[in-house]
Amino acid sequence: MEWQCTGLRWPEERGGPVLGWRKGREVRGSALAYGTEFGFRAEGVRGCSGARGNVCPVGAVVAARSTGGRCPECGRLDRAHSVAADTIPDDPRTYRVYLAWFGPGLVKVGITGEERGAARLREQGAVVFSWLGRGPLMAARRAEELLRAALGVPDRIPYARKRAVRAELPGAAERAGEVAELYGRAVALDGGGWPEALERLPFEAADHAGIFGIGGGGERAGGGGPVGVVRAVTGLVGGGAVAGRLVAAAGPDLHLETGADGVVVVDTRLMTGWALAAAGPDAGVSVPTVAVGGGASQDGLF
Structure with a gap:
């Protein structure tokens, strides 16, 4: 059995991404650092990543674009x-309601388990967020619905946006x-x-631009230049490679400077289930891509 990729995680409050x-049942993580070379080649076929930490019982093959x-x-x-799914209404855990900002005019309201901290916000690619309140699940859910209607903001945004x-x-x-105005x-x-039942929390804007490796006005933290993506990977193929210099990451995305191909973004959710071998920086990009803004198929909603 080979090691399969399980996607990108943001486990530390001030740390970087971990693949x-x-x-x-054995798991591990590889910490990623901006400015370093990053490359892989997909091997074999893509297998189902299972559910709730369990291996897929039938070893199903999954479509490359899923x-x-x-x-x-x-x-x-x-x-x-x-x-x-709202299948556990008597969940005893404490939940938090938040406002998440992804770009000008692009804000959503949502809830997350308090024990997860801001990890859920980093996984979604929220550039800025603020907590609104904390309390039982159903109270948090009612507040989410109230705010969605009263503020005119959604609870989901297509990732391509x-x-x-x-x-x-x-x-x-x-x-x-x-974010302060909406708060x-x-x-x-x-x-x-x-x-x-929902305790109101004070406003505090948490900004993830530094953690993501991006900054105001489209500049990377540290003055490294624009992070404008030219193309996005739409799916891996057996034997296909993706390689470049990691310049930024946000949510599930890795931004790679690939030289001739410009900045290419790979959604690590498309990497899950693949066995990946290391590839050198000269491997380039030999998997299907699409111009950003050109109709990339991104079916995940956050």
Whole structure:
């Protein structure tokens, strides 16, 4: 049995991205650093990544373009235990409600388990966020629905839209200001349906631009130049390679400077289930790609 990629994780509050691997029940992670060479070659076929930490019982093969990375049966099992499915209304854990900002005019409201901290926000690619409140699951869910209607913001945004605005971000003050304005409108609803069981949390804008390796005005942290993506990988193929210099990462995306091909983004959800071998920087990009803004197939919603 070979090591299979399990995608990108953001385990540390101030740390960088970690690429996950699994072989049976054994797991490990590879910390990634900006400015270093990064390359891989897909081997064999893409297998189902299983559900809830378990190996797919039938060893199903998964389509290359699927960002879910699971066969239908494992996908149903995984979603049945997710917060989004609302299948455990008596969940005793504490949840937090948040506002997440991805770019000008692109804000969503959502909830996450308190024990996860801001990991969920980094996984979604939120450039800035602020907590709104904390409390039981159903109170957090009611607040999410109230704010979605009252503020006119969604609870899901297609990932391709987040990627499209990432290269042209305003400065940190403007980013925080947009979140602060929505936070003020949210807490003004205190007497208009805000669940009593939900404790309101003070405004504090957390900015992930530095962690992601990007900055205001489309510049990478440290003044390394624009992060504007030219092309996006749409799926891997057996024997296909992706290689370049890692310049940024956000959510599930890795941004690679590939030289002649410019900056190419690879959604690591497309890497899950593949056995990957190392490839040198001269391997280039020999998998299907599409121009960003040119109709890339991104079926995942966050």
